[in-house]
Amino acid sequence: MIRLAVIAALLLAAPAAAQMPVPVPAQAPAGPGAIPLYAGHAPAKSTEQWVRFDGDLAVRNVTVPTLTPVLPDPAKATGAAVIVAPGGAFMLLSMDHEGWNVAHWLADHGIAAFVLKYRLNPTPAADAEAFPYMGKRVAASLSDPNAAPSISEPRATLDALAALKMVRAGAAKWHVDPARVGMIGFSAGAMTTMNATLEGKAADRPNFIGYIYGPLLTRDVPADAPPMFAAIANDDSLFGHHPYSIIEAWRTAHVPVEFHAYERGDHGFGMGKPGTTTTLLMPEFYAWMQMRGLTGKAAQ
Secondary structure (H helix, E strand, O other): OOOHHHHHHHHOOOHHHHHOOOOEEEOOOOOOOOEEOOOOOOOOOOOOEEEEEOOEEEEEOOOOOEEEEEOOOOOOOOOOEEEEEOOOOOOOEOOHHHHHHHHHHHHHOOOEEEEEEOOOOOOOOOHHHHHHHHHHHHHHHOOOOOOOOOOOOHHHHHHHHHHHHHHHHOHHHHOOOOOOEEEEEEOHHHHHHHHHHHHOOHHHOOOOEEEEOOOOOOOOOOOOOOOEEEEEEOOOOOOOOOOOHHHHHHHHOOOOEEEEEEOOOOOOOOOOOOOOHHHHHHHHHHHHHHHOOOOOOOOO
16 A cells, blocks of 8 residues: 555655555546536646556646545435545645545545545656655755645645535535535645645635644644644654644644544554554544534435
């Protein structure tokens, strides 16, 4: 399976890179359900490039953002919706490991899921050039251990806000409650989720968020921020050394927050690294949603 920690090892030229699965060029999946976020405003031609890591699909050079619905059996539908934002250092999207796999788990549990393929920083077309380039950027981005990663992508935040708007506008079609539309993001996807939460207007924000192995440094949190479920492994090789400042920021703002600090799992464990308690991530996220009354009667 593709794990961002392993990708990061390659990018940072760490010893684990020797065991890194080699990225193999892949064809783009058919994606018949993918909906362009900006119909009529997209570039004439997509520039995205797909690769596989041990069978798991990832994509880079995304210029045409899309949203792919993964809907539950109507008999199971709860009316809740979650937009899923994969990670990949804003230069790659781990579409299977942190995208479609998560979405299908949610749909199997009655939650309408929508996988967000957001725009990325450009990387060289050739894989042989792209990964060393990405490595240098990641290394520079993490050079200050007390600061958030310097790599950013403002267009990803715009895409997240556009996705929230699209899901709420299509609430009747997708049988979801527009007041129960959340986001869950992993790594850079967590940062995108956080930015949409803190930079969007109150009415445009997600109603609840899952913040999974994102940086834990503090942010200014408004009193009307949405409830947050956060999780990270304490041995996270990218952000495990951070204090839990973002959790305290939520608490200081008197906004509900639940935090899971797993003993082991490293960065990029997705829905869980076998042999660790990170495998409880999705059941715990779902239980948190239940506790908060987010999995009630389905919208009609």
